[in-house]
Amino acid sequence: MRVTATEWLSPRQLSRRRRTFFSGVFFLTSLAVWFMADLMWRNGMAATDWAPLVLFTILFAQIAVGFMTAVIGFFMLNRGGDRKRIEVTLPPGEDLPLASTAIIMPVFNEDVSRVFEGLRVIYRSVQETKKLEHFDFFILSDSNQPNQWIQEEVAWVELCKQVGGFGRIFYRKRRQQINKKAGNVADFLRRWGKSYRYMVVLDADSIMTGEALVKLVSLMEKNPTTGIIQTAPRLVNGETLYARLQQFANRLYSPIFLAGLNYWQQDEGNYWGHNAIIRVQPFIEHCALPDLPGSEPFGGPILSHDFVEAALMRRAGWAVWLATDIEGTYEEGPPTLIDSAKRDRRWCQGNMQHSWLLLAKGFRPTSRFHLLMGVFAYVSSPLWLLFLMLSTLQAFSLARQPDNPLRSEAFTSLFGYQIEVPEAFTLFVLTMLMLFTPKLMALVRTWQDKDAAEQFGGRSRLLLSALLEMITSALLAPINMLFNSKFVVYTLLGHGVSWVTQRRDAGDEADWREAILTHWPHTLFGAVWAASSYILVPSFFWWASPVMAGMILSIPISIFLSNNSFGRRALGVGLFVTPEESRPPYELRRLTQNLAECYKHLQPLEPLRTDYGLLQAVVDPYVNAVHVSLLRQRKPSEESRDYFHSLRLRLLRDGPSSITVKEKMALLLDAESMIWLHEELWRSPSHALAEWWRLAVRQYNVLTAAPITALYR
Amino acid sequence: MEQSVDSIEVPLSSFRPRTGTMEAWNAAYVRVEDYLRAHRIHNRLHQSRIIQLVLERAARRHEADPSLEPTTLAAQEMDALMDEWFAQVIGANSEVTKDRVAIAGRVALLLSEGPQKWPFSFMDPANVPDDFRKAMQTSSMVAGPNMNVSSMVPREIDLGALSEAAGETLERFEKWPLLRTLALWLVFTGTLAAIFYYTR
Numbered sequence: 033m034r035v036t037a038t039e040w041l042s043p044r045q046l047s048r049r050r051r052t053f054f055s056g057v058f059f060l061t062s063l064a065v066w067f068m069a070d071l072m073w074r075n076g077m078a079a080t081d082w083a084p085l086v087l088f089t090i091l092f093a094q095i096a097v098g099f100m101t102a103v104i105g106f107f108m109l110n111r112g113g114d115r116k117r118i119e120v121t122l123p124p125g126e127d128l129p130l131a132s133t134a135i136i137m138p139v140f141n142e143d144v145s146r147v148f149e150g151l152r153v154i155y156r157s158v159q160e161t162k163k164l165e166h167f168d169f170f171i172l173s174d175s176n177q178p179n180q181w182i183q184e185e186v187a188w189v190e191l192c193k194q195v196g197g198f199g200r201i202f203y204r205k206r207r208q209q210i211n212k213k214a215g216n217v218a219d220f221l222r223r224w225g226k227s228y229r230y231m232v233v234l235d236a237d238s239i240m241t242g243e244a245l246v247k248l249v250s251l252m253e254k255n256p257t258t259g260i261i262q263t264a265p266r267l268v269n270g271e272t273l274y275a276r277l278q279q280f281a282n283r284l285y286s287p288i289f290l291a292g293l294n295y296w297q298q299d300e301g302n303y304w305g306h307n308a309i310i311r312v313q314p315f316i317e318h319c320a321l322p323d324l325p326g327s328e329p330f331g332g333p334i335l336s337h338d339f340v341e342a343a344l345m346r347r348a349g350w351a352v353w354l355a356t357d358i359e360g361t362y363e364e365g366p367p368t369l370i371d372s373a374k375r376d377r378r379w380c381q382g383n384m385q386h387s388w389l390l391l392a393k394g395f396r397p398t399s400r401f402h403l404l405m406g407v408f409a410y411v412s413s414p415l416w417l418l419f420l421m422l423s424t425l426q427a428f429s430l431a432r433q434p435d436n437p438l439r440s441e442a443f444t445s446l447f448g449y450q451i452e453v454p455e456a457f458t459l460f461v462l463t464m465l466m467l468f469t470p471k472l473m474a475l476v477r478t479w480q481d482k483d484a485a486e487q488f489g490g491r492s493r494l495l496l497s498a499l500l501e502m503i504t505s506a507l508l509a510p511i512n513m514l515f516n517s518k519f520v521v522y523t524l525l526g527h528g529v530s531w532v533t534q535r536r537d538a539g540d541e542a543d544w545r546e547a548i549l550t551h552w553p554h555t556l557f558g559a560v561w562a563a564s565s566y567i568l569v570p571s572f573f574w575w576a577s578p579v580m581a582g583m584i585l586s587i588p589i590s591i592f593l594s595n596n597s598f599g600r601r602a603l604g605v606g607l608f609v610t611p612e613e614s615r616p617p618y619e620l621r622r623l624t625q626n627l628a629e630c631y632k633h634l635q636p637l638e639p640l641r642t643d644y645g646l647l648q649a650v651v652d653p654y655v656n657a658v659h660v661s662l663l664r665q666r667k668p669s670e671e672s673r674d675y676f677h678s679l680r681l682r683l684l685r686d687g688p689s690s691i692t693v694k695e696k697m698a699l700l701l702d703a704e705s706m707i708w709l710h711e712e713l714w715r716s717p718s719h720a721l722a723e724w725w726r727l728a729v730r731q732y733n734v735l736t737a738a739p740i741t742a743l744y745r
Numbered sequence: 746m747e748q749s750v751d752s753i754e755v756p757l758s759s760f761r762p763r764t765g766t767m768e769a770w771n772a773a774y775v776r777v778e779d780y781l782r783a784h785r786i787h788n789r790l791h792q793s794r795i796i797q798l799v800l801e802r803a804a805r806r807h808e809a810d811p812s813l814e815p816t817t818l819a820a821q822e823m824d825a826l827m828d829e830w831f832a833q834v835i836g837a838n839s840e841v842t843k844d845r846v847a848i849a850g851r852v853a854l855l856l857s858e859g860p861q862k863w864p865f866s867f868m869d870p871a872n873v874p875d876d877f878r879k880a881m882q883t884s885s886m887v888a889g890p891n892m893n894v895s896s897m898v899p900r901e902i903d904l905g906a907l908s909e910a911a912g913e914t915l916e917r918f919e920k921w922p923l924l925r926t927l928a929l930w931l932v933f934t935g936t937l938a939a940i941f942y943y944t945r
Binding site (some may be wrong): 192202204218223225391425633656660707714715717 | 824834906912
């Protein structure tokens with residue numbers, strides 16, 4: 033049943049918009065393919081030439097999609113914005129009655145201070161709208177580390193005490209982490225979904241203002257056929273140069289892309305997994321995820337759930353909108369290139385799974401297109417690599433021929449007219465235009481508006497920042513291509529990717545070890561490619577040198593961009609400044625201040641740090657009581673009683689290093705054990721306890737002299 | 746001046762353990778003190794009153810059975826006294842079983858901020874102000890609202906003929922590791938052959 037509203041655009045108008053968009057993509061791709069084919073045809077099209085041409089067509093189409101999105105977005109924004117946006121349904125000042133809304137934050141071993149201080153800021157911000165009674169807040173924990181779990185519980189109690197949030201801020205820890213984030217959300221919906229009309233899904237690093245949340249609920253109320261409204265979160269709080277570059281690019285370039293997306297997507301948008309509002313009932317009815325054929329990595333449970341949920345919502349006839357200009361919605365990006373790659377590794381597997389669903393029955397064509405673009409976001413990397421390699425081999429083989437066809441006379445020809453520009457150069461310029469024009473359009477648009485430019489640090493700094501960003505992104509592109517190619521291949525082979533353990537306490541100092549061990553294959557690949565090209569075909573070497581440079585310099589680039597102090601220095605001189613930094617919103621200011629306070633707390637002694645959560649749950653009478661109260665009461669079997677008894681004794685006599693993390697989690701899940709451990713620890717004479725516990729009892733009172741809190745780093 | 750002379754004439758409490766070593770009783774003292782501090786009872790005067798009461802009771806039990814550790818006895822007495830006090834303060838709450846009274850009591854104490862707001866009342870049965878008692882009794886920690894269970898069952902999804910066929914093939918491959926290895930080698934040799942053909 034199709035329940036989406038039709039008052040927006042008539043099917044004819046919508047198909048006209050889509051025809052414009054996809055015709056543009058088709059035209060640009062055809063033009064580029066024509067140049068490419070013509071270039072290859074000069075020496076006769078061999079059977080082996082078809083492979084690079086097909087690859088080029090696929091890859092160029094992807095570039096053309098981005099270019100057309102930006103061009104249309106630029107055009108729409110210059111016209112004063114698209115009138116067909118979900119936001120325009122809510123006139124300014126209109127105060128609609130709201131409906132019950134759950135704000136859910138699924139967490140998995142996150143920085144507890146960041147999670148709860150973020151939630152505090154959101155809660156306070158909603159409170160200030162005077163509409164708090166419509167909102168409930170849920171921390172849905174899947175954390176499987178003892179420290180994280182206990183800290184979350186303590187932080188939750190403290191937050192509720194401090195803001196009077198009992199009965200409005202809830203905490204739920206799952207015993208079994210089935211189906212990751214999608215399973216976590218589904219578990220929430222099964223327990224409490226019926227009590228709410230809407231849910232707003234947040235990530236652990238999301239911030240949304242009360243105003244934005246109220247607006248989203250109002251928009252949903254105003255548009256009863258809408259199933260999901262996805263906001264466009266802005267990247268904030270970046271400290272390293274890498275994070276600051278990403279947030280600068282996101283802030284400067286995204287408006288035109290978002291406007292372009294809204295132009296052709298309309299009510300068939302996508303869901304990005306967080307900072308979005310969802311109508312609960314249709315979500316429960318239609319968006320439970322089926323398993324895919326086969327097992328992981330390709331099959332099994334769907335890892336990247338968001339695109340699929342949007343497609344299922346659309347299939348059921350509910351509208352999915354992208355709210356392009358709702359203010360007050362933020363998220364944080366990965367701090368380093370390697371962290372970003374780690375995230376991509378997870379996303380890669382999830383997106384590649386979507387290949388199964390491309391032909392699923394009942395999906396809307398737009399949903400299929402979203403899924404396809406998701407697959408291509410990763411698959412395009414090995415295709416680019418293959419294309420580059422085939423081009424290199426072709427260049428090498430052509431160079432070996434006595435009548436070298438790589439000559440300057442290969443001029444561009446257009447409708448039979450010979451233009452005295454080398455054809456390869458024309459193609460190169462066309463590609464560069466497609467890649468950089470969107471950025472230039474966004475830059476020009478901001479530069480023209482003096483106030484907007486001021487928010488980016490002023491016109492000259494904006495210009496310089498954008499220029500540096502373009503150079504850096506050009507250098508990063510080949511590194512990401514190699515990363516993603518590896519992820520795709522490993523996923524296809526069913527293997528995981530191993531990572532170097534990062535030194536987290538390095539502060540401002542660069543972690544050279546991690547960078548070298550992660551990037552040396554990139555450097556080697558680039559060096560071999562560059563050397564062989566330079567020897568065999570120097571002209572090709574110079575053409576491909578920007579790509580090779582990124583690979584060869586990957587280690588220093590990664591180190592340079594990961595450094596906090598360079599990020600601070602850039603901010604100091606006004607480079608890569610975003611409006612959220614030049615005029616920080618109240619909520620972000622509060623978050624920064626609160627976190628600074630949290631991180632001032634004294635850290636536990638080094639030997640106690642690893643198991644501090646367990647320590648608190650056993651030693652501290654309050655933490656123990658809170659923890660036990662939150663556990664479900666169970667009657668253990670005789671067998672499990674014996675198991676737990678031996679485990680408890682081992683823990684007290686030999687210390688926490690004598691049991692595994694899994695055993696610690698098992699003890700923490702058993703209420704009887706936790707009560708027993710607390711009583712027994714305080715009753716046992718010192719000589720009966722492990723040295724670790726003796727130290728714990730001696731030190732604990734020093735650390736808990738201040739009001740109880742786990743909010744330290 | 747006269748007043749202070751009078752106060753000096755007041756005798757100190759005559760309590761001293763008759764059994765056990767001084768070292769063992771000092772350890773018991775420290776343990777009770779640590780436990781009180783873990784409860785955020787930082788008022789020294791109040792701490793010492795409780796410690797003395799606990800140690801007196803522990804000492805009596807130690808006289809009866811000197812084989813027991815004073816630390817253990819003191820901790821047990823502390824727990825017993827605390828259970829008694831919690832039961833008295835939070836009242837006849839039918840939801841709290843006897844073995845969980847300390848848990849419920851501590852949670853109530855934490856939420857009402859008893860040690861900070863009423864620093865002299867902890868474990869003093871005769872001196873529990875009404876507002877403290879009320880704060881303890883009314884404090885509640887709700888981790889989740891009442892369940893409102895719904896069923897969220899994945900609907901069958903028709904992947905289309907092509908995906909279904911590919912899925913079935915994949916599942917068959919997974920069942921036959923030999924077939925999987927063979928296919929992998931086929932792809933590998935095919936790629937090598939293509940490269941050879943392309944570069945020859």
